[in-house]
Amino acid sequence: MRYEFIAIHRETQERALVQVKTGNTALDTDTWSRFPEKVFLFQAHGIYTGAPAANVVPLHPQAIEDFIEAHFGIMPRAVQRWIDFVRHHRQSH
Numbered sequence: 685m686r687y688e689f690i691a692i693h694r695e696t697q698e699r700a701l702v703q704v705k706t707g708n709t710a711l712d713t714d715t716w717s718r719f720p721e722k723v724f725l726f727q728a729h730g731i732y733t734g735a736p737a738a739n740v741v742p743l744h745p746q747a748i749e750d751f752i753e754a755h756f757g758i759m760p761r762a763v764q765r766w767i768d769f770v771r772h773h774r775q776s777h
């Protein structure tokens with residue numbers, strides 16, 4: 685099973701896997717629940733299948749948007765520019 689990257693907590697050294705999918709490709713929590721590590725899943729349209737699992741955290745698009753909005757000041761400059769572009773685009777349509 686492939687994943688995007690492994691995140692390592694700087695204090696506890698706990699490892700977590702990250703998997704991202706775009707388009708309409710679903711992410712199945714059952715597949716990822718077999719890993720011993722915590723697993724963060726992000727599907728751009730929030731398409732998740734399978735049962736909830738203690739080690740699997742499906743991240744929903746709105747939660748990511750809310751986090752970015754709430755923490756705009758600490759986002760990298762490139763992300764801030766992208767957010768400003770999206771805000772402007774939404775307002776003009």
